[in-house]
Amino acid sequence: MKLRIGAIADPGTSVVNLTGGWRTEAPRIEQTLCIRCFNCVIYCPESAVHYSEERGIEFDYDYCKGCGICANECSGRAIYMEMEEK
Ligand code: SF4
Ligand code: SF4
Known part of the structure; x- marks a missing residue:
């Protein structure tokens, strides 16, 4: 029997696994x-x-799972977490 739980079983499956659906809180940024x-x-x-130079730091909400590591590690305290309305 082949165990597939949490596995990247086939090429490209990490891209189609949109982890943004796991999120309850979302990171926000104060660019200044x-x-x-x-x-x-x-x-x-x-x-x-x-x-990017033009837009600064941005989050890809298709894949951001709301873990809060970015806010925790932010040296400038520019990132904060906010409860999401679903
Ligand atoms: S580190 Fe930040 S951007 Fe990355 S998944 Fe966690 S909350 Fe989302
Ligand atoms: S971790 Fe660093 S680069 Fe990212 S938002 Fe905070 S200060 Fe800016």
Whole structure:
């Protein structure tokens, strides 16, 4: 018997597994407090934090599971968690 629970069983299955559905709290950012340390990008277990010169730090809510690690590791205290309305 093949166990498939939590496994990346086939190529590409991590992309189609939208972990954003697990979320009860969502990270938000106050861009003016961001000091560009990029801890949020490095520590996010879902690679759901992105940065661009134009838009600063952004979250990919399709994959962000609301774990709060980014807020916890934020050097500038720019990220905070907010309860989501579903
Ligand atoms: S809450 Fe967790 S999953 Fe979402 S962006 Fe932050 S570290 Fe990533
Ligand atoms: S961890 Fe905080 S201060 Fe560092 S880049 Fe991310 S939002 Fe900015």
